Amino acid sequence: MAKGLSEDLRWRVISTVEAGMSCRGAAARFGVSASSAVRWVREWRESGRTAPRRQGGDRLSRRIEAHADFLLAEIAAAPDRTLEELRALLARERGIGVSNSTVWRFCRRHGLTTKKRPDTPPSRTATTSGRPAKPGSRSNPSSTPRS
16 A cells, blocks of 8 residues: 655645645646645645545444444344345435445444345255254164165
8 A cells, every 4th residue: 555645745845835836836846746735735724734644444334333223223133134134224214325245344343243145945855954963873864765
């Protein structure tokens, strides 16, 4: 990931603009983009800050975190809901449009596990989750040969 430009360079651009040169002229003189020069000068005039801001990170989780109480209550009421069902519930009940991955990250942050896909239909030929039998025994009906 790229690093922010030095505070020294930012200060030189800002002081040149404050001395009377245009933002575009100062940007060309110091070899930075005009939009960066405009942004640096605006930030300095508004807050006196010249340091680069932190890069990266999650900026969108606050949208779903605003509905955390509702979502946690719904998960507690029906813990077998899929991510898609939770996403649709948020859209229907709260009018918030988020993706399945946003719901998944919310659950991960709160230490919850959710189903990723709907239930599969039951098998028509044999049970798929019967009691486990001991090795070599015929106590499990699915291990008994039919005659």
